[in-house]
Amino acid sequence: MVEKMTKYIPASYESKALAHNSSITVKTKFNESKLTAIQIIPEEVNAIFNQQAVEKMQEEAIDCQSPELDVITGATESSSAVKRALKDCFAKASGKEMRHAKTLKDGTYQASAPSYGFMYPMTGEVTFQDNKIKDINITKESDSLTSQWFEVAKEKMIPRIIKNQSLDTGVVTGASASSVAIRSITEKAIAKAGGDVNDWHIPVSTKTDTVILKDYDVIVVGLGGSGVLSYCAAAKSGAKVFGIEAAGAIGGNSVSTFGPMVVNSKELNAKYNNGQDNIDPADLYKTWIKYVGSDSKAEVIKTAIDQCGPAIDYYIKNFGFSFDGVFPGAPVGGFLPSFVRKDWTKEWIIYTADKDNKKWYISGPDHAFQFENALEKAKKMNPNNDYKVELRAKKLLTDDAGKIIGVKAKYYDGTIYQIYAKSVILASGGFIGNAQMMKEVYGADCHVFGSTTAKGDGIRMARELGADTYALKTLPMIHISQVPYIIRDNSLSADQKAILSALATTPDAIQIDETGTILGSKDDTGTTNSDLKIQTAFAPGFHYYNAYSQDEIDQIREHGLSEITTKINIFAIGQGGKMPVANTPIRDIDKIIDQTIKHRNAWKGTVREIAELLNMDQAKLEKALGSKNGLFYLFENAAYAYATCGGLNINEKMNVLRKDGSVIDNLFAVGQDSEGVENKNGEAYTPWGGQAQAWTFVSGKIAGENVASL
Ligand SMILES: Cc1cc2nc3c(=O)[nH]c(=O)nc-3n(C[C@H](O)[C@H](O)[C@H](O)COP(=O)(O)OP(=O)(O)OC[C@H]3O[C@@H](n4cnc5c(N)ncnc54)[C@H](O)[C@@H]3O)c2cc1C
Structure with a gap:
């Protein structure tokens, strides 16, 4: 047998x-x-x-x-x-557990990996002892864009990897690029020490416990700008508040911004405008209603204007906010002119940067400390107030009658939280980080400049209970275009990356749309293909190419870049390096191009080859390039978005409305989650300057005070 x-x-x-x-x-x-x-x-x-x-x-x-x-x-x-x-x-x-089979050689090993920073990769050293990860030390990080997030990743990821002796610990939400870089550095060091990287991806068990928290007056979902401001107003009005933040730190995109629009703040007018009004509210109201082309949200817009100054004063006086920020190199703080109305010379203002008002990141002053201080102060206003980071809200809890009674959320380690409260404020920052929702709403996804933690959770959770949206298709904030794949490794120096950015974005080149047609051309219906830019914003999915012939590249090698190209503003999303003086030969242009092609930001070939590669119409491309002979180089440009601007339908009390117009008494939406009420479908968001930040102050204060009275 x-x-x-x-x-x-x-x-x-x-x-x-x-x-x-x-x-x-x-x-x-x-x-x-x-x-x-x-x-x-x-x-x-x-x-x-x-x-x-x-x-x-x-x-x-x-x-x-x-x-x-x-x-x-x-x-x-x-x-x-x-x-x-x-x-x-x-x-x-098989009755075996996965273990670290290949023994690591004791020692300290150096490695580097691309992170969020533009200029250089992250570098670190990992120490192994007795076949264990003993220490991970990050020695260099050039994360000049959002360095607070790198600190969060470092603080949380490293102890988790060491404790679990595994790389499968999950990344820190909001700091995923830095977390992945720390993980990659450790992987590379394991390989150098003779280990098998796969052995160190041992599944880390997640928790299945449920924690129940009861008797809060309000839960704030999302502790970015509008969430912190709501939390503060609710706490000051006597409410018992619990805050939920999905990321590893509070602040959201609001800590990367420049600052808010201001409409007659007594404090700021006294300081910076001799006590005079900085803007005429009636003029602003008229302009606003004309821009959105409807008065269906007139009450909300009026509130946004009338309450702007008082709200900003409230947070200055009660929570220590300050707006004495300056652009680097500028002599004093004070108001800035509007982007669109030249006669509004004092329309918005910049946050004070760090404690010395000096620290500045590419995207704005480092003012995370203002939100942290305010939140801590508000937390202390009631011994029962609390908040938790790395906790993502998943669902609104309801009773048998459908009334909202709390929020279900998941902690990074798998623990489920069921938190019960009389009301909920949604402050989850819109949906820019949700590729699927972006496609559903706009038909296209977008590269993101800022945090992608806003996944549309607030809007989704409210819609599940019958909430309505308003102007959901308002264009996201997209003012910048840049190569689609920012080069974050050190295959090019910072200065070479600056040249690449300038070549890709300069208007001093032939610009071609995705069909191969020159930008600015009109089709049979008279529509211009550069209409992709609507007022101040690009449409999601927008991309185009800057084209150069071989002759032009040879010219650049011998005689350098044009005046126009060297003056290109690569400040916001550029690559961190310095531009050369115009007409200085760029001897390393071929290296720059090779790396750009390797990183899928540029294409080289004959007209036929490029048309095939990019699925363009060959005849149109030939016409646009003015020749069918020789080699051409096409550098791609894509739109980068900050935040979405359409959201839930609300009234002037920030209460969320149902589709039939009825009010959901104990559900409120603030910040980007309700920004649509100030905007219009298919148009750029109201472009005065700082309007979104102003809304976080107004909506946060009103929602916070209203929940406290329920
Ligand atoms: C680089 C940059 C510069 C900008 N500059 C300006 C400017 O100068 N002026 C201006 O007016 N606007 C500016 N903006 C726009 C800015 O996005 C908004 O003003 C601001 O973010 C709105 O605040 P918010 O509270 O709605 O969102 P955020 O501040 O982004 O906060 C949302 C928070 O919700 C959290 N969250 C999301 N989902 C969940 C969930 N399910 N559970 C728990 N937490 C969750 C997120 O992690 C985040 O912390 C800028 C944006 C960027 C990216």
């Missing part, structure tokens, strides 16, 4: 592994001799790692009876996460 071979312990096994910044669960069933069933469950899908890819991997696993599956092209991180989780299931079924 042939004895049956027992390979596995028959049972179901489950494992989880981390992809880029979301996890993938693999559920399996084994009989004594083989894997009989598999289910791959990704936390998030995208255009490449979609249902089809999941099914392909499931089939392959059953066919080959091994975790060594083919990688899905373009989804390497997700594929390797599936492989690691499956490997863990195989190990469990």
Whole structure:
């Protein structure tokens, strides 16, 4: 009789592994001799790692009876996460646990990896001792854009990796680029020490506990600008408040901004305008109503104007906010002119930067401390006030009658929180970080300049309970275009990156749309293809190309860039380096171009080759380039967005409205979650200057005070 071979312990096994910044669960069933069933469950899908890819991997696993599956092209991180989780299931079924099989050589190893910074990658050193990760020390980080987030990643990621002796600890929300860089540095060091990186992606068990918190007056969902300001006003009005923040730190995009529009703040007019009004509210109101082309939200717009000054004064006096900021190099603080109305010479103002009013990041003054101080002060106003970071709100809780009674949220370690309160303020910052929702609303996704933690949760949760939206299709804030893939490694120096940015964005080149037609051309209906820019904003998905002939590139090599090109403002999203003086030969232009092509930001070829590569009309491209002979270089430009501007429909008390116009008494929406009421579908958001920030102050104060009175 042939004895049956027992390979596995028959049972179901489950494992989880981390992809880029979301996890993938693999559920399996084994009989004594083989894997009989598999289910791959990704936390998030995208255009490449979609249902089809999941099914392909499931089939392959059953066919080959091994975790060594083919990688899905373009989804390497997700594929390797599936492989690691499956490997863990195989190990469990065989009665073994995955362990650090290959011994690491003791010592300290240096490595670097691309992070959020523009100029250089992050560099660090990892120390191993007795086959364990003993220490991770980040020695260099050039994260000049949002350096507070790097600090958050460093503070949270490193102890988690060391404690779990695993790289599958998850990334810190809001600081995912820095977290991934820390993880990559550790992976590279493991490889240098002779280890197998896969062995160190051991699934970290997540918690399944539920924590119940009761008896709050209000829960604030999102502690960015509008959330902190709501929290403060509610606390000062006597409410017992709980704040929920998904990211590893509070502040959201609001801590990366320049500052708010101001309409007659007594404090700021006394300081910077000899006590005179800085703007005429009646003129502003008239202009605003004309811009949105409707008075259906006239009451809200009037409130936004009338309450702007008093709200800013309230936060200056009670919570220590200050607006003495200056642009680098400018002599004094004070008001700035509007972007669109030249006669509004004193329309908005800049936050004071750090405690010495000096620290400045590319995107604005470093004023996170103002929000942190205000929140701590508000928290102390009631011993029962509290807040928690790395906690993402998932769902509004309701009673049998459908009344909102709280929020269900998930902590980074898997713990579920059920928090109960009389009312909820939604302050989750809009939906710029939700690619799927962007596509649904605008038909196109967008590169993001700022934080992507705003996933549309506030809008989604309210809609699930019948809430209405208003001007959801207002164009997002998109004023900047730049190469689609910012080069964050050190394949080019900072100065070379500056030249690349200038070549891609200068108007001193032939500019071509995605069909191969020159920008500014009119089609048969008389529509101009550069109408993609609507007032002050680009449309999502907007992209175009700057084209150069071989002759022009040769000219640049020998005689440098033009005056116009060297004057290009690459300050906001540029690459951090210095532009050369006009007409200075750029001897390394070929290296710059090679790297640009490698990073998929430029294409080189004949007209036919480029038309094929970019799916353009060859005849149109030939016409645009003015020749069909020789080589051409096309540098791509894509739109970068700060935030979405459409949101929930609310009234002037910040109460969310249902589709039938009725009021949801205990649900409020502030900041970008309700910004649509000041805007219009299909148009750029109201472009006066600082209007979104002004709304965080007005909506935050009103919502906070109103919840306290419920
Ligand atoms: C670089 C940059 C510069 C800008 N400059 C200006 C300017 O000068 N003037 C101006 O008026 N506007 C400016 N803006 C626009 C700015 O986005 C808004 O003014 C501001 O962010 C609105 O505040 P908010 O509270 O709605 O959003 P945020 O401040 O972004 O806060 C939203 C918060 O909600 C959190 N969150 C999201 N989902 C959840 C969830 N489910 N659970 C818990 N928490 C959640 C997020 O993590 C975030 O902390 C700028 C934006 C950027 C990116």
